[in-house]
Amino acid sequence: MDPADGKLPYxxxxxxxxxxxxxxYGVGPYExxxxxxxxxxxxxxxxxxxxxxxxxGGHNRIVQSPGYVTILHEExxxxxxxxxxxxxxxxxxxxxxxxxxxxxGDTLVVETTNFLDRTNYEWASIWTRASExxxxxxxxxxxxEDEMEYTVTVEDPKTFTRPWxxxxxxxxxxxxxxxxxxACHEGNRAMPNxxxxxxxxxxxxxxxxxx
Numbered sequence: 220m221d222p223a224d225g226k227l228p229y230x231x232x233x234x235x236x237x238x239x240x241x242x243x244y245g246v247g248p249y250e251x252x253x254x255x256x257x258x259x260x261x262x263x264x265x266x267x268x269x270x271x272x273x274x275x276g277g278h279n280r281i282v283q284s285p286g287y288v289t290i291l292h293e294e295x296x297x298x299x300x301x302x303x304x305x306x307x308x309x310x311x312x313x314x315x316x317x318x319x320x321x322x323x324g325d326t327l328v329v330e331t332t333n334f335l336d337r338t339n340y341e342w343a344s345i346w347t348r349a350s351e352x353x354x355x356x357x358x359x360x361x362x363x364e365d366e367m368e369y370t371v372t373v374e375d376p377k378t379f380t381r382p383w384x385x386x387x388x389x390x391x392x393x394x395x396x397x398x399x400x401x402a403c404h405e406g407n408r409a410m411p412n413x414x415x416x417x418x419x420x421x422x423x424x425x426x427x428x429x430x
Contacts, residue, residue: 227346233378237345250417252410257314261403263295266315266331267347267355270369271387280398281359288320288327293398301329308332312351327359350377365391 229237258264269292270279280291290299303320310333311317317333334349358370367389374382 228380228383229345230376230378230380233345250414250421252414254417255410255413258295261295263297263314265347265349266297266299266334267349267353267371267373269297269299270357270371271389278392278396278398288329291398294401295403296401303327314349316349316353316355325360329355329357329359331355331357345378346373348378350375352377362388367391 278293286304288301301318301320316331318331320329353375356372372384
C-alpha cells in the first residue's frame with residue numbers, strides 16, 4: 220500500500236469520521252430502516268473491498284464470456300457485470316458503480332465510476348464507503364496457475380487527499396470448493412427492536428439527536 224508509511228491519506232473530515240466509526244461501531248441514529256448499514260440490511264457492503272474482504276467468506280467466482288467478465292461475490296450474492304466491448308461509461312448511478320473493462324496485454328483493467336452515495340454507513344470502515352466522486356481502477360493479472368495479482372487504485376476527493384493504491388495476491392480455491400448461498404434476510408426481527416431502541420434513547424433527551 221502506498222504511501223510509504225502505509226497510512227491512508229484521509230481528508231480531515233474523513234479522518235475524524237474514521238476515528239468516530241472505530242470508537243462507536245454501529246451507532247445510530249436509527250430513525251428509519253434506511254439508517255442502518257446496508258450490510259446490516261443484507262443488501263451489500265459495496266465494491267471497494269469486494270475482492271479480498273468479507274467476514275463470512277468473501278470468495279469470488281470470475282467468469283469470462285464474449286463481451287463480459289462477471290464476478291460473483293459469495294457475500295450478499297453481489298454480481299458485477301463488466302463489459303469489455305469498448306463501450307463508454309453510462310450515466311446511471313448504481314450501488315456497485317458503473318464498471319467498464321479493457322485488456323492491456325494479459326491484464327484486465329476495470330474502471331468503475333457513477334457510484335451512489337448510499338452504501339456503508341456506521342458499521343463500515345470509512346475507506347470502503349462509496350461517494351459520488353469515487354473512482355476505482357482495478358487490475359487483474361494472473362501470475363501463476365493458482366494465483367492472481369490484484370491491484371486497486373482508489374480515488375475519491377471526498378474521502379482522500381490523493382489517490383492511493385494497494386496490491387493484494389489472491390489465491391485460487393482448491394478444486395471442489397464452491398460458492399455457497401449467503402443466508403441473510405433484510406426483513407429480520409432485529410429491525411423493529413433497533414428502531415424502537417434508538418427512539419427510546421432519543422426520548423431521554425428530546426433536544427439531542429441520538430448518536
